[in-house]
Amino acid sequence: MTVITAASGKLGQTLASAFAAKGLAGSVKLAVRSPEKLAAQQAQGFAVVAADYDDPASLKAAFAGEEVAVIISGVGPNEARIAQHHNAIEAAKAAGVKRIVYTSAVNPVATSRFDWAKAHEATEAELKASGIAYTILRDNSYFSNNDPLFANAKASGVLPFTGIAGKVAYISHEDVADAIVGAVTGTGHENKVYELAGSEAWSAIDLAALLSEITGKDIKALDVPVSAFEEQFRAMGLPEFVATGVGSFYAALGAGEYAATSRDVETLAGRPSTSARAYLARFA
Numbered sequence: 001m002t003v004i005t006a007a008s009g010k011l012g013q014t015l016a017s018a019f020a021a022k023g024l025a026g027s028v029k030l031a032v033r034s035p036e037k038l039a040a041q042q043a044q045g046f047a048v049v050a051a052d053y054d055d056p057a058s059l060k061a062a063f064a065g066e067e068v069a070v071i072i073s074g075v076g077p078n079e080a081r082i083a084q085h086h087n088a089i090e091a092a093k094a095a096g097v098k099r100i101v102y103t104s105a106v107n108p109v110a111t112s113r114f115d116w117a118k119a120h121e122a123t124e125a126e127l128k129a130s131g132i133a134y135t136i137l138r139d140n141s142y143f144s145n146n147d148p149l150f151a152n153a154k155a156s157g158v159l160p161f162t163g164i165a166g167k168v169a170y171i172s173h174e175d176v177a178d179a180i181v182g183a184v185t186g187t188g189h190e191n192k193v194y195e196l197a198g199s200e201a202w203s204a205i206d207l208a209a210l211l212s213e214i215t216g217k218d219i220k221a222l223d224v225p226v227s228a229f230e231e232q233f234r235a236m237g238l239p240e241f242v243a244t245g246v247g248s249f250y251a252a253l254g255a256g257e258y259a260a261t262s263r264d265v266e267t268l269a270g271r272p273s274t275s276a277r278a279y280l281a282r283f284a
């Protein structure tokens, strides 16, 4: 059996759909802060239990009897995330879990412009030292992070980005979900690190040109400073650590930290990663 933490988010729900599509709902437990959010998945045959990264006892109970724990990275400032992931690794040890599959991020080093890379670096190190087999999946940026920008670009003709020439090997939530299913159900993934990046990399200039072609509107990329993104996040009422944390992510993207392409999605999922053209078709 497999348990998935933080399973109520967009990735967790996409992952549940991917397991269900393989007829595996009955062998998966979804561990979430608010089980009522997953009534639909429960009706599909998934076990749904309460578990909070800040509550070690709830994690231990959720992991009991499970072979594989998929730990979807949490949200919060670095110290909180590191502590939460630590709680999950300790709970897995206590419960006798055989392998942990962890969703990390591309370039998880403290020198990254992306502030939360530090939490991924710390969790990867803890996992590797845990004595439990691990499969680390370093996720590139989701295409969907830019959905509001793409939608506005269609209306305004402007695609604002920090570092418009910086290439990014975007992926979709479905790519990550299918790769996780492959990592959980396949063999030979113990103690391996995979780069879940697209097989092509796209700059904001490239994406604006592709969006122009797809929508029939003239769309141009516009280089804006990270501070403009941060101000917008503050104006939306997001907490300061989110404004600066997500701002630092855009700085890393624009600087080319996420440019490396990979075929690891195909290796794990058995199909190519989603192309930018296929993803952006929804904005036609």
Ligand SMILES: NC(=O)c1ccc[n+]([C@@H]2O[C@H](COP(=O)([O-])OP(=O)(O)OC[C@H]3O[C@@H](n4cnc5c(N)ncnc54)[C@H](OP(=O)(O)O)[C@@H]3O)[C@@H](O)[C@H]2O)c1
Pocket (backbone or CB within 6 Å): 005, 006, 007, 008, 009, 010, 011, 012, 032, 033, 034, 037, 051, 052, 053, 054, 072, 073, 074, 075, 084, 103, 105, 139, 140, 141, 142, 145
């Ligand atoms: N690669 C990228 O571009 C990218 C972008 C955004 C995020 N991420 C990372 O990838 C993860 C999955 O992405 P996503 O799109 O699914 O994010 P999401 O939709 O924001 O989901 C976040 C999940 O974390 C859960 N969570 C937060 N605090 C928790 C706690 N204390 N205990 C247990 N669960 C907790 C949330 O539960 P509730 O439903 O209870 O709030 C939710 O299920 C994120 O959590 C983040 O670490 C990556």
